[in-house]
Amino acid sequence: MNNVYTTLMLASLVFIAGCVNTGLVADSAASCDKLPNQGDKDFCNSITGISLRDTSFCDKVQSQTGRVNCNDIIIASQYDVSVCDAQQDKDTCYWVFGIAKQDTSICDRVQALERREGCYISTAAVKQDTAICGGILRQDVRDLCLLSVFVVKQDALLCNSIQTQSSKDVCYRNAAIINNDPSLCVNIVGTAEKDTCYRGA
Numbered sequence: 001m002n003n004v005y006t007t008l009m010l011a012s013l014v015f016i017a018g019c020v021n022t023g024l025v026a027d028s029a030a031s032c033d034k035l036p037n038q039g040d041k042d043f044c045n046s047i048t049g050i051s052l053r054d055t056s057f058c059d060k061v062q063s064q065t066g067r068v069n070c071n072d073i074i075i076a077s078q079y080d081v082s083v084c085d086a087q088q089d090k091d092t093c094y095w096v097f098g099i100a101k102q103d104t105s106i107c108d109r110v111q112a113l114e115r116r117e118g119c120y121i122s123t124a125a126v127k128q129d130t131a132i133c134g135g136i137l138r139q140d141v142r143d144l145c146l147l148s149v150f151v152v153k154q155d156a157l158l159c160n161s162i163q164t165q166s167s168k169d170v171c172y173r174n175a176a177i178i179n180n181d182p183s184l185c186v187n188i189v190g191t192a193e194k195d196t197c198y199r200g201a
Contacts, residue, residue: 031044031154031178032044032045032048032060034177034178035151035174035177035178036173036174036177036196036200037170037174038062039063040151040174041060041062042061042062042063042066043066043125043148043151044151044152045057045058045060045061045070046058046061046066046069046070047122047125047126047151047152048152049061049070049074050070050073050074050077050126051126053074053077055070055071055074057070058070058071058074072096073096073099073100076096076097076100077100077101079097081093081094081097081101081106083097084097090109091110091111091112091115092115094106094107094109094110094119095107095110095115095116095118095119098110098119098123099119099122099123099126102123102126102127103123104119104120104123104132104135106119107119107120107123117136117138117141117145120132120133120135120136120145121133121136121141121144121145121148122148124145124148124149125145125148125149125151125152126152128149128152128153129149130145130146130149130158130161132145133145133146133149139163139164140164140167143162143163143164143167143168144164144167146158146161146162146167146171147162147167147170147171150171150174150175151174154174154175154178154179156171156172156175156179156181156184158171159171159172159175159184159187165189165190166190168187168188168189169188169189169190169193169194170193172184172185172187172188172193172197173185173188173193173194173196173197173200176197176200176201177197177200177201179201180201181201182197182198182201184197184201185197185198185201
């Protein structure tokens with residue numbers, strides 16, 4: 001997993017309560033522990049906790065920053081975005097509230113590109129809505145967005161939409177392991193990911 005993915009996924013651990021389909025999120029929560037990478041497990045548990053407004057999932061996040069962000073967003077989701085007007089760091093505030101309100105128009109207020117993309121990624125994952133990823137211009141980051149939706153939705157069909165090979169490989173590896181389906185490993189190009197896939201599935 002590359003550094004951009006790790007940075008964006010950890011940066012995207014700030015998201016919200018109120019998932020569109022809490023049943024799907026609750027079902028995926030049981031699969032979070034099956035994910036082979038700790039960053040993916042943390043991301044999955046954070047989205048689940050925030051979507052269900054259940055801090056017990058935040059407590060499963062090993063990253064201290066991710067755990068704190070998860071708990072903070074559950075609290076922040078109860079407030080109005082207007083509190084950002086009084087904040088010195090408006091970018092961070094809009095980032096949090098864009099995700100908290102599942103509103104990409106608030107994400108659009110974030111000036112820093114990487115943080116704005118992180119807002120889109122987290123919002124897409126929480127809403128389990130790949131259409132949000134289309135608002136991201138850079139292909140590699142758009143693919144990371146699709147991968148983040150997969151981490152929650154755990155639908156192997158999403159892997160086909162990913163164009164960046166490293167992200168596609170991670171998607172198929174995780175799908176094979178979660179579903180105990182080694183036949184998905186044949187879709188992986190990278191040798192290390194393929195080996196991990198066959199060992200875990």
